[in-house]
Every structure is written in C-alpha cells, then in structure tokens.
Amino acid sequence: METIVQQLLNGLTVGGIYALIALGYTMVYGIIKLINFAHGDIFMVGAFVGLLAVNLIADSFIVAVLAAVVFCGFLGIFVEKVAYRPLRENSPKVVITSALGLMLIILLAVFARGDVAGIVSSGTFWIGAVLILAVMFWLIRGRVSGRNKNGNSRINALISAIGMSIVISNMVMLLNGPQREVYPRLLPDYSFSAGPFHISALQLFIIAVSFVLMYLLYYIVHKTKTGLAMRAVSHNLNAARLMGINPDRIISFTFLIGSCLAAVAGVLVGTYYNIADPNVGMMYGLKAFVAAVLGGIGSIPGAVVGGIVLGVAEVMGVAFISPSFRDAIAFGILIFILIVKPTGLFGTKMKEKV
Amino acid sequence: MDTVAGLFLNDYVMQIVTMICINIIIVSGLNLITGVTGMLSLGHSAFMSIGAYASALLMMKAGFPFWLSIAGATFFAGAAGALLGLPILRLRGDYLAIATLGFCEIVRVIFLNLPAAGKALGINSIPYATSAPVAVILAVLGLLFMRNLERSKFGLALRSIREDEIAAEMMGINVARYKVLAFTIGSAFAGLGGALYAHQITFISPNDFGFMKSIELLCMLVLGGMGSLIGVVAGTVTLTAIPEILRFASEYRMVTYGTVLIFMMVFRPQGLFGNIRVNV
Numbered sequence: 001m002e003t004i005v006q007q008l009l010n011g012l013t014v015g016g017i018y019a020l021i022a023l024g025y026t027m028v029y030g031i032i033k034l035i036n037f038a039h040g041d042i043f044m045v046g047a048f049v050g051l052l053a054v055n056l057i058a059d060s061f062i063v064a065v066l067a068a069v070v071f072c073g074f075l076g077i078f079v080e081k082v083a084y085r086p087l088r089e090n091s092p093k094v095v096i097t098s099a100l101g102l103m104l105i106i107l108l109a110v111f112a113r114g115d116v117a118g119i120v121s122s123g124t125f126w127i128g129a130v131l132i133l134a135v136m137f138w139l140i141r142g143r144v145s146g147r148n149k150n151g152n153s154r155i156n157a158l159i160s161a162i163g164m165s166i167v168i169s170n171m172v173m174l175l176n177g178p179q180r181e182v183y184p185r186l187l188p189d190y191s192f193s194a195g196p197f198h199i200s201a202l203q204l205f206i207i208a209v210s211f212v213l214m215y216l217l218y219y220i221v222h223k224t225k226t227g228l229a230m231r232a233v234s235h236n237l238n239a240a241r242l243m244g245i246n247p248d249r250i251i252s253f254t255f256l257i258g259s260c261l262a263a264v265a266g267v268l269v270g271t272y273y274n275i276a277d278p279n280v281g282m283m284y285g286l287k288a289f290v291a292a293v294l295g296g297i298g299s300i301p302g303a304v305v306g307g308i309v310l311g312v313a314e315v316m317g318v319a320f321i322s323p324s325f326r327d328a329i330a331f332g333i334l335i336f337i338l339i340v341k342p343t344g345l346f347g348t349k350m351k352e353k354v
Numbered sequence: 355m356d357t358v359a360g361l362f363l364n365d366y367v368m369q370i371v372t373m374i375c376i377n378i379i380i381v382s383g384l385n386l387i388t389g390v391t392g393m394l395s396l397g398h399s400a401f402m403s404i405g406a407y408a409s410a411l412l413m414m415k416a417g418f419p420f421w422l423s424i425a426g427a428t429f430f431a432g433a434a435g436a437l438l439g440l441p442i443l444r445l446r447g448d449y450l451a452i453a454t455l456g457f458c459e460i461v462r463v464i465f466l467n468l469p470a471a472g473k474a475l476g477i478n479s480i481p482y483a484t485s486a487p488v489a490v491i492l493a494v495l496g497l498l499f500m501r502n503l504e505r506s507k508f509g510l511a512l513r514s515i516r517e518d519e520i521a522a523e524m525m526g527i528n529v530a531r532y533k534v535l536a537f538t539i540g541s542a543f544a545g546l547g548g549a550l551y552a553h554q555i556t557f558i559s560p561n562d563f564g565f566m567k568s569i570e571l572l573c574m575l576v577l578g579g580m581g582s583l584i585g586v587v588a589g590t591v592t593l594t595a596i597p598e599i600l601r602f603a604s605e606y607r608m609v610t611y612g613t614v615l616i617f618m619m620v621f622r623p624q625g626l627f628g629n630i631r632v633n634v
C-alpha cells in the first residue's frame with residue numbers, strides 16, 4: 001500500500017511533465033491538424049538553454065526558466081515559419097522566408113564545430129555553398145512559379161515535422177556533443193515524512209507548477225480575446241479570416257505558447273533528474289503525444305488527464321512489472337486506445353466529409 | 355584495364371552495391387504501403403528487424419539453408435504485417451503513422467528483452483551469405499514484381515484507395531482487404547530485406563532497427579518520389595551512397611537527412627521522380 005501511494009506521487013510528477021508537453025501537441029493539432037513532431041525536441045532544447053543560462057549568468061531557477069522560455073518561444077515560431085507555413089501557403093514571401101530559414105540551419109550546422117575562418121577559407125565550403133544556392137534557386141523558382149505546388153496534404157506536413165525534429169535534436173548534438181550533461185540542482189530539495197511516506201518538496205513543486213501553468217493556459221484559451229480567436233481558427237480557419245482574425249498570427253501564437261510550456265517542462269525535468277540528454281527529446285515528445293491522444297487530441301483538459309494517467313501507468317508498470325518494458329507501456333496504451341476509442345477520453349467525434 | 359576494374363570491383367564497392375540492393379527491396383515495400391496505397395507507415399524497420407532476427411535464428415538455431423531461412427523470414431514479416439494490419443487499418447493518416455511508430459518501438463523493446471534474440475547484445479557471427487549477385491538478382495526480381503503488381507488490377511485498386519478511399523469503396527473495392535494485403539506484401543519485402551541485411555552485416559542488435567531506421571527508409575522514398583519505382587531506386591542509391599562518400603562528415607548525416615526532408619516537402623513535395631501527390 002505504501003509503495004503504491006509513493007509510486008502514485010512519482011507518477012503524478014512525471015505525469016505533470018508529460019501533461020505540460022502534451023498541451024503543446026494538443027493545441028497545435030487542434031488548430032492546424034498537424035502533429036508537431038519537433039515539439040519534443042523543443043522541450044529538450046529548453047533544458048539545454050536553461051543549462052547554458054545557468055552556466056553563463058547565474059545559478060538560479062528563475063534565470064534558467066526565463067532563458068529557456070524566451071529562446072524556445074522564438075524557436076517554436078521559427079519552426080512554424082520554416083517547416084509548416086510554406087505547406088499551407090504559396091506566396092513567394094512565405095516560401096523565401098522558409099528557404100532563408102533552411103539556409104540559416106545549414107550555415108549553423110557547418111559552423112557548429114567552431115573554426116569558422118578555416119571552413120570559410122576551404123574550397124569545399126565554397127563549392128558546397130554554390131551548389132546549395134543553385135539548387136535552392138531552382139527549387140524556389142519552381143515553387144513560386146507553381147511548377148512544384150504544395151500538396152496541402154497531411155503526409156507532407158508530417159514528414160516536414162519529422163525532418164524538423166531530426167534537425168533540432170542533431171543540431172544540439174553538434175553544438176554540445178552527443179553526451180549527457182549534468183544538470184545543477186537549481187532548487188533546494190527538502191524531503192519530509194508524512195506517516196510512512198516520503199514526500200519530496202521538489203516533486204510537489206513540479207506538480208504545483210504544472211497545474212498553475214495548465215490553469216493559466218485554460219484561462220488564456222477560454223477567457224481572453226486571443227483565446228477566442230484561437231478557438232475560432234481551430235473551428236474554421238477561413239471563416240475566422242473573414243471575421244477579421246489573422247490566422248497566421250494566431251497559429252504563431254499557438255506555437256509560441258506551446259513551446260514556452262515545453263521549455264518550462266525541460267528545465268523542470270533537468271532539475272528533477274539532474275541530467276540533460278540531447279537524445280531524450282523524441283522519446284518524451286512521443287510519450288507526451290501518446291498522452292494527448294489518450295486524453296483526446298485537441299482537448300486541453302484531455303491532455304492534462306492523459307498526461308497524468310500515462311505518467312502513473314508508466315511508473316506503476318516500472319515498479320510492478322519490469323523496468324525494461326518502460327517504453328513499451330506507453331506505446332501499448334497508445335495502440336490500445338487508437339483501436340478501441342481513437343477519439344480518446346475527451347475527444348469529440350469528427351465526421352467524415354465526402 | 356585491370357586497375358580500372360579493380361577500382362570499381364573491390365570489396366568495399368561490392369558491399370555498397372549489396373547495401374543499395376537490400377535497401378531497394380525494403381524501400382519498394384514501403385513504396386507499396388505509403389506511395390501506392392497512401393498509408394503512412396513509420397514502423398517499416400520493425401518488419402525489417404523481424405525478418406533479420408527470424409532469418410538469423412532459423413539459420414543458426416534450426417539449421418535451415420540460406421534460401422529457406424530468408425523465405426521463412428519473408429513469411430514471418432508478412433504474417434506480422436497482416437497481424438498488425440488487421441486491427442490498425444481502420445486508422446487514417448496521422449493516427450496510422452503514430453500507431454505504426456508505436457508498433458516499431460514495441461517490437462524493439464520485445465527484441466531487447468527476448469533471451470533467444472540475445473537481448474541488448476543482439477546476435478553475433480551470423481553466417482555471411484548475401485553476396486552482391488544474390489542481392490542484385492533479388493532486387494531486380496523485387497522491382498519487377500512491384501512493377502507488375504502496380505500495373506495489375508490489384509495495383510489499380512490500391513491507387514484508387516490512395517486517391518479517394520470513400521470513392522474506392524463506392525466502386526465496390528473491398529478497402530479493408532486490399533489495405534491489409536498491401537500492408538502484408540510491403541512488410542514481407544521489408545522482412546526479406548532485413549534477412550539479407552542480417553546475412554550481410556553478420557551481426558544485428560535491436561537498436562539497429564529503431565524509429566530512426568524507419569525515418570531513414572522513409573527519407574529514401576520521399577527523396578526519390580513516392581509512388582514511383584524509378585524514384586525508389588534513385589532515392590535509395592542517393593541516400594545509401596552519399597553517406598559513404600561523405601563518411602568524413604558523418605556527424606552531419608542526420609542533420610542532412612532532416613534538412614532534405616523539409617526541403618523536399620516545402621519545395622518539391624512530389625520528390626525527384628514522383629509525379630503523384632499522396633493524399634492522406
């Protein structure tokens with residue numbers, strides 16, 4: 001019995017973090033029907049930016065969170081503009097913005113290993129640059145002239161999202177190296193005993209932060225004008241445009257909020273496990289996505305409930321079945337839910353249009 | 355003359371040619387599932403791993419000859435594809451993609467915990483049997499099979515499902531049956547490729563067939579152009595050979611993959627040789 005309650009608390013902690021990440025998935029899916037695969041990696045970047053800020057500025061939780069939130073907010077908007085918006089719109093401005101963003105990524109990757117002067121003076125670099133520019137020119141011309149129209153299909157957006165996820169996680173590996181980093185203990189951790197249970201203040205803090213942020217999000221979506229616009233865009237993008245809403249701004253705003261929540265989750269996970277790992281983004285992202293599907297994708301309370309259920313189920317599975325099946329539990333739940341009730345616990349059934 | 359032949363026919367080049375042929379077999383299976391039928395699968399490497407493990411175990415534990423064990427591997431992977439296809443075929447688009455991804459991770463975790471499969475260490479010293487001629491012949495046969503399949507009435511039904519599932523159903527096509535069949539055949543191809551892979555590399559471990567391997571395969575398909583066999587060959591040759599040429603820059607490999615995926619989706623969604631757009 002004691003173990004169960006103890007594990008329940010651990011599960012709530014992990015679940016709160018999953019829920020924070022899942023909110024980003026569910027909001028983006030609700031608005032543009034896209035699984036933002038890069039979201040898990042934005043979470044991981046949040047942890048690393050927090051670490052960087054702590055090393056550069058001050059050893060404080062607030063500094064880490066602020067730095068991570070600001071950076072990831074911009075990163076979320078960047079991801080949307082580079083990888084997703086050109087799949088929705090055909091205007092030359094959008095396409096060229098995306099091309100410039102991609103070039104920025106390539107340059108950053110080339111210079112990631114330092115020695116900028118050495119690379120610039122080498123012939124290979126210039127040959128590569130000319131080749132890439134020529135290909136880009138050809139592609140941009142083809143795209144703007146309408147020869148290569150965007151398919152506006154879901155599969156394209158999904159593959160683009162996967163590409164973005166790979167780019168972000170490997171960029172962190174290029175800049176930082178593939179090794180894990182030790183995360184400083186940013187918050188003092190008191191643990192106290194209540195009867196037979198050991199309760200850690202850090203766990204309570206994580207749970208509390210998660211719930212406060214979730215309430216904040218609920219408030220934004222349901223009580224503010226921007227939230228109203230978000231719901232309108234999610235309902236019908238073109239009708240919202242006719243009502244004087246700028247859907248592009250609303251979509252950017254959605255990515256901004258989701259990424260900020262993921263950034264906070266990143267710093268919390270770093271502080272909790274004392275580790276920042278460039279490889280975890282995909283796995284956390286997928287599990288948070290499972291949480292979002294479990295709760296019913298597109299529903300904010302659903303993401304919260306799904307995250308907590310998943311966290312508890314996983315911790316219980318590790319404690320009572322076998323730790324080596326940890327990753328299989330989440331995906332087993334996912335496949336089960338998809339087969340039995342694809343709309344999730346709180347989802348609404350979507351009618352199929354012919 | 356001897357030196358020129360020596361330049362192109364050495365072991366290293368032969369190994370790359372074999373690898374390209376194996377990948378062509380696997381990616382043409384993925385093409386049938388994703389390019390022709392329009393079901394996005396992110397779990398193709400799971401069937402590859404099933405084929406690889408099945409063939410290695412059949413040969414080493416049961417003493418089967420090479421041809422029988424790769425046939426068995428093909429059968430097992432196809433059966434696994436049918437078993438997975440039956441429950442998840444009613445899912446569409448993103449949900450199907452995620453379910454296959456989940457399946458891929460589950461298969462990996464199972465192999466990680468299976469004592470017969472050597473757990474995390476995998477299986478070592480698998481007998482080497484996939485020579486370059488074997489791989490080339492099987493790849494050519496596989497491509498011919500796929501070409502004829504696509505041109506047959508069966509292929510027409512699959513393409514109609516890709517274009518519009520509801521309209522296809524209205525025309526009297528048993529969508530569920532065709533989807534499961536396509537999934538089964540595609541998975542069997544992945545199993546065959548996986549078996550050949552096991553007998554070429556001679557050691558396999560569960561982490562060789564993770565989610566990233568699926569993405570790599572998908573990347574080959576997307577680069578060449580979904581739904582086009584020329585595209586399958588072009589994409590596979592490019593993405594198998596380029597990492598070998600750029601071996602000195604191997605740390606950039608994954609960033610390049612990611613950028614190529616975004617590039618193609620933003621600027622040329624049909625791929626290099628594709629002329630269709632897959633609607634999901």
